[in-house]
Amino acid sequence: MKTIKILGTGCANCRNTYQLVEEVARAKGVEIALEKIEDLQQIMAHGVMSTPGVVIDGKVVHAGGVPARAKVEGWFA
DSSP states (O other): OEEEEOSSSOOOOHEEEEEEEHHHHHTTOEEEEEEEOOOHHHHHTTTSSSSSSSTTEEEEEEEOOEEEEEEEEHHOO
């Protein structure tokens, strides 16, 4: 199971990223533990200065803007 954190303060892009990751994982049949981090100190602790950020198993894989669906699908390949 992949542990995924969506880093963001709750803006529309952050919510859309959360939904996109959840939707792609479900479509691919991948079991994930999805968490939303809104605390700025926790976000900055990951080195993310531009949200939304996506962290998979402790590694930042995306920051700034909603990722393309193809990019998200690649995370679950």
